[in-house]
Amino acid sequence: MSGWEVRFSNSRQLPYFYHSEKGTSTWEPPSELSQDQIRQLPGASKYLGGGEAKPAPGKDGQVRASHILAKHAGSRRPSSWRQDNITITSEQAQSIIEGHIKKLQSLPPSELAKEFANIASTESDCSSARKGGDLGWFGRGQMQKPFEDNTFGLEVGQLSDIVQTDSGVHVILRTG
DSSP states (O other): OOSEEEEEETTTTEEEEEETTTTEEESSOOTTSOHHHHHHSTTHHHHTTTTOOOOOSOOTTOEEEEEEEEOOTTSSSOOOSSOSSOOOOHHHHHHHHHHHHHHHHTSOHHHHHHHHHHHHHHHOSSGGGGGTTEEEEEOTTSSOHHHHHHHHHSOTTOBOOOEEETTEEEEEEEOO
C-alpha cells in the first residue's frame, strides 16, 4: 500500500496524514493520492468524516510556524523529551537560542528551513522536535501571547529574534 494513514492530533483537534514507512506527517492530503485513495486510507472513515479530505488549514487568519525551544529551571514544565529535569538558567537557555539564531542567520535563505528543522529535531525541548519543530497551523488565542504576537508579526520565511514565554526561550520560523 502507500504507507499513508490518517491520524488525529489531540493538540490541534484536527486530522493529519502520517507516512508510517518514512515517519513523516503533514496536514495536507498527500499530493500523490487521489480522493478515492485517501478515502481508503486506514483511519480515513474515522477521522475525515465521510472520507472527504478537508482543505488544508491556514485560511481565516491562521499562520504556520516552526520553533526551537530551550527550557530552563523557571519554565512552567522544566522537563522535556531530551531531559527529565532541566536545571539550566533562563540566561543559559537564552544563550543557547542566540547561538542557533546566529548560525541560522548566516545561512543562505534556500538552506534556512532545512537547517532550522535539523536543529529543532535534535535540540528543541518541545515535542514538536520530532516534526522538525513544526507546530502546524494556528490562529489567534491558541498560543501564549508573546509567541503568537511574534509569529503573526513575521513574514513567511522570516526568523524571529529571542521570544520569551512561560514555556522557555524560543526562536520562531514562520512557514505559512
